[in-house]
Amino acid sequence: MFKILQIANKAPYPANDGSSIAIYNMAKGFIENKVDLHLISINTKKHFKPDGDVPKKFAEESHYTTVYRNTNTSTFGAILNLFTSNSYFVSRFYFNAFEKKLIELLKSNSFDIIQIEGLFMGVYIDTIKKHSTAKIVLRAHNIEHNIWKRHIAHEKMSVKKLYLGIQNTRLKKFEMKVISKVDAIVPITRTDEAEFKNMGFVKPIYTCITGVDVQSYLTKGDLVEKAKTIFYFGSMDWLPNQEAANWFLDNCWDKVHKAVPEAKLIIAGRGMPLEFFHITRPNVLIIENVEDGKAFFQQHQIMIVPLWSGSGLRIKIIEGMAYGKAIVSTSIGAEGINYTNKKNILIADNATDFSNAVIKLLENQMVRKEIEKNATEFAKSEFDNFKVTSKLVEFYNQLLNA
Known part of the structure; x- marks a missing residue:
């Protein structure tokens, strides 16, 4: 020792x-x-x-x-x-x-x-x-x-x-x-x-x-997943996370909402800047304090990581995969993870591709379920x-x- x-x-x-x-x-x-x-x-x-x-x-x-x-x-x-x-x-x-x-x-x-x-x-x-x-x-x-x-x-x-x-x-x-x-x-x-x-x-x-303790993430609670929900979850006092959320709102959300009007976007994380509470876009919910991260992941369906700056590893992606989430990320967002694009995550590096990837997961349950399953298996083997x-x-x- x-x-x-x-x-x-x-x-x-x-x-x-x-x-x-x-x-x-x-x-x-x-x-x-x-x-x-x-x-x-x-x-x-x-x-x-x-x-x-x-x-x-x-x-x-x-x-x-x-x-x-x-x-x-x-x-x-x-x-x-x-x-x-x-x-x-x-x-x-x-x-x-x-x-x-x-x-x-x-x-x-x-x-x-x-x-x-x-x-x-x-x-x-x-x-x-x-x-x-x-x-x-x-x-x-x-x-x-x-x-x-x-x-x-x-x-x-x-x-x-x-x-x-x-x-x-x-x-x-x-x-x-x-x-x-x-x-x-x-x-x-x-x-x-x-x-x-x-x-x-x-x-x-x-x-x-x-x-991570993968087994603890795989243990499911009794909460029901909310259909057609998209979420971005991170420390919102970190500038790259603020940039990411604003980029998705400005460049992708209108197209996603038009294609799937019942879809809802949840932006969550501590240190939420005041201006996010003034957002008036349709079907957008802002949550500053997530008391139970596991419950939050379990209740929401599609995870997005539209990061354009940063270095190192996004722990939230590791957590999302361990929870078995279908994730859409930029290449920068998924840096450091030995992923396989279109198998255990979807990678998109412009607004059109990012929007289309989210819409695909919202509309095609078979594709979403397959990525969720593959993400879980990947987490077991890697994390x-x-x-x-x-x-x-x-x-x-x-x-x-x-």
């Missing part, structure tokens, strides 16, 4: 969005694979989760620790940052209280692997190196500067676009610095693995998709969390013995 310290910029329980699912499920996988795990995270104001809500067994087995911090952006902070050389995307996550707690952990434990969850916690690498000889691994949920590069490309010319351009240049510089300091990278997709290699990374690298994590543990053993 070896000892791993997992460091995250967000409290992972409850696992109610993509990154917290990725962190929490890997922690569970480590524990199931007999790793001696310690997990420390920032508990942010934006995504605050009471420590008391964490299941006692998981808290004990993961040595669960959080440190509170308000990491929210502000106009003053954004302007002040311009007079530094740091990226405002990153600098918000460095603060003394977390560093102090981290040093305490490093001094009282001898870790073999320190796994940094996402780029932003790379601000603590120098601190780690001062107090530990452990191998430092970046688990790259995304290539962060690529997310913003794609997002900025969709922005109209403005002061905001210029500011974001400055910040993304700094972010890329920081990302390059981090990958030069770590001992290995664990990206979530093959696409990101190739990009890291293009960025000059020559040390060990192992792509590890996010696993089992214990198996996914056990392969990563094997990689870490090789890294330690190299």
Whole structure:
């Protein structure tokens, strides 16, 4: 058995969005694979989760620790940052209280692997190196500067676009610095693995998709699926998700509604921007707080992922496949998943194809049922969390013995 310290910029329980699912499920996988795990995270104001809500067994087995911090952006902070050389995307996550707690952990434990969850916690690498000889691994949920590069490309010319351009240049510089300091990278997709290699990374690298407890998704409740429903479900305080929902509304919904007038579109997710509640398009329902994600998936029929920016993996697609949903996604939305188009998912990269794919699933039950069945089988074979994590543990053993 070896000892791993997992460091995250967000409290992972409850696992109610993509990154917290990725962190929490890997922690569970480590524990199931007999790793001696310690997990420390920032508990942010934006995504605050009471420590008391964490299941006692998981808290004990993961040595669960959080440190509170308000990491929210502000106009003053954004302007002040311009007079530094740091990226405002990153600098918000460095603060003394977390560093102090981290040093305490490093001094009282001898870790073999320190796994940094996402780029932003790379601000603590120098601190780690001062107090530990452990191998430092970046688990790259995304290539962060690529997310913003794609997002900025969709922005109209403005002061905001210029500011974001400055910040993304700094972010890329920081990302390059981090990958030069770590001992290995664990990206979530093959696409990101190739990009890291293009960025000059020559040390060990192992792509590890996010696993899920597939069996728990396959267990059906007693809720009835609502016919002719289409849903988009994601963290709506994330700009790529806002862009995706607006794109579908502006470019596809009128055509879909005209072809299937009884169809309903549900856009759901926490942090819903105010303007979405003012949408007056027919048969569109906005839900901000989904109390039971499993019930939500079970009740709605066709899942859409019309993403045009972003990097890494959409956990919601993994969940959707595990729930046996028929999904229509862009190629960017489905990056990192070894799907077969038209078998276990439908891929569409323009408004006409996307609309037609959704209409096909609404009108042809036989096609929809076949994709649902194939998605379920694919999830069983590809996403089992214990198996996914056990392969990563094997990689870490090789890294330690190299």
